[in-house]
Amino acid sequence: MGVLEALIEAAPFLEGHKVTPGQTRLTNLSRTKIIACQTVAEVLRGLLPSTAQLSVLEFGLHLTPEKLHETLQAEVDRSDGDVDTILFGYGMCSKGTLGLEARQARLVIPRCDDCIALFLGSRAEYERQRRIALGTFFLTRGWIEYGGDPYTEYRKMAAKYGDERALRLEKVIMQNYTRVALIDMGDLEERHRQHAQKVARLFDWKVDEIPGSRTLLERLIGGAWDDDFLVIESGGKTSLDMFLSVG
Numbered sequence: 590m591g592v593l594e595a596l597i598e599a600a601p602f603l604e605g606h607k608v609t610p611g612q613t614r615l616t617n618l619s620r621t622k623i624i625a626c627q628t629v630a631e632v633l634r635g636l637l638p639s640t641a642q643l644s645v646l647e648f649g650l651h652l653t654p655e656k657l658h659e660t661l662q663a664e665v666d667r668s669d670g671d672v673d674t675i676l677f678g679y680g681m682c683s684k685g686t687l688g689l690e691a692r693q694a695r696l697v698i699p700r701c702d703d704c705i706a707l708f709l710g711s712r713a714e715y716e717r718q719r720r721i722a723l724g725t726f727f728l729t730r731g732w733i734e735y736g737g738d739p740y741t742e743y744r745k746m747a748a749k750y751g752d753e754r755a756l757r758l759e760k761v762i763m764q765n766y767t768r769v770a771l772i773d774m775g776d777l778e779e780r781h782r783q784h785a786q787k788v789a790r791l792f793d794w795k796v797d798e799i800p801g802s803r804t805l806l807e808r809l810i811g812g813a814w815d816d817d818f819l820v821i822e823s824g825g826k827t828s829l830d831m832f833l834s835v836g
Contacts, residue, residue, distance in 0.1 A: 622671075622694075623810070624664050625678025626650070628731030629704050632774055633678055636803060636810055642672065648735040650685070657685030669693040676809055680704060681832050689827045696821040697814060699805055700832055708772045710802025712817065718799065724767040726788070729801070730776045733784050739763050740788040760792065769794050774801040 622642040625633055630645040637643060644664055650657040665675055675694045679686050680701035689696060699707060705727045706715040719725055728738055736742075739759060746755035771777070771785040782798070789796040805817065814820050819831050 620673040621676065622668050622674070623676045623678060624661065626682075626704065627735050628729060628737070629678035629707055629806075631731045631734075631776070632708070632803060633806060633810075636806060648731070648737055651683055651737075654683040654685045657682065658688065661685060662689055665689060665694070665696065666692065678704070678707065678806070678809075680706060681829075684829070687827055687829055687832075689821070691821040691823050691825045693823055695823060696819070696825075696827070697809065698819045698821070698827065699809060700817050700819055701805075702832075705772075707805050708774060708801045709799075710804035714802070718770060721797075722768040722770075722795070724765050725770050726763070726766045726768070726794075727770045727772060728781075728785055728788070729772045729774065730778075730781050733781050738784070738788055739766075740784065740791055743791060756791070763792055766792065767794055769796045771796065771798045772801040773798055774803070 618638065618641065622644060623633060623637070624644045624646065626646050627648045630643060633643065646657075646660055646664070650660055661677075661679070668675055669692055672694050675691075675696050677686065677696065677698040680699050680703045681687065682703050686698055689698075701707065701712050701715065706712045708727075708729050709715050709718065718727075726739065732738055739762075743755055743759045746758060749755070750758070769785050769789045771782065777798075785796055785798075788794070808814070809818065819827060821827055
């Protein structure tokens with residue numbers, strides 16, 4: 590498929606995002622690569638044209654931020670010379686994206702703490718949900734599928750330490766949480782809702798099912814990059830102050 594065909598296929602998510610001063614529009618999707626973790630990649634696949642270059646990294650890398658950073662930088666370096674722009678289906682993510690160097694290709698990263706804002710559509714909605722209950726543990730279909738939840742961790746610990754001790758340990762770890770917020774991206778099945786209930790029952794938490802949004806991911810892919818995104822041109826490097834500052 591040529592560039593024109595790729596742009597036509599991409600039209601559904603390019604429409605509706607007007608470019609304001611300071612924004613950039615992607616014009617050549619064949620020269621663009623997307624790097625995302627497994628959970629975000631599941632949503633991105635429904636937005637991307639079939640020809641898109643999508644590199645999917647394992648969810649477990651979040652547990653070791655240094656390894657996540659090394660893997661991300663290796664993916665960037667591997668793409669040098671082949672693409673002009675690299676988009677990230679990551680936020681700051683345990684500081685794993687801090688210090689990434691744009692050696693040849695431009696890097697574009699959503700300006701948010703982690704992927705939850707990507708599932709909710711904005712940092713503002715993320716903060717609003719957190720204000721509803723500061724101790725909120727967010728879940729998505731992907732997090733459940735790839736074992737990123739307290740119940741799964743409890744079962745792993747129980748196999749090693751026994752149920753009683755594992756539950757005590759997990760409750761200490763999760764003591765500041767009071768709510769499960771299951772994000773519905775239109776892909777939830779009954780088994781995901783049942784799993785969220787298991788998490789809630791284990792810790793005596795409240796469960797809320799809340800609507801998700803693809804808005805931030807659509808803007809990332811469509812090139813509508815404003816203050817909600819870091820745009821690191823060739824030769825630049827990400828830093829903490831870039832994520833914290835706006836404008």
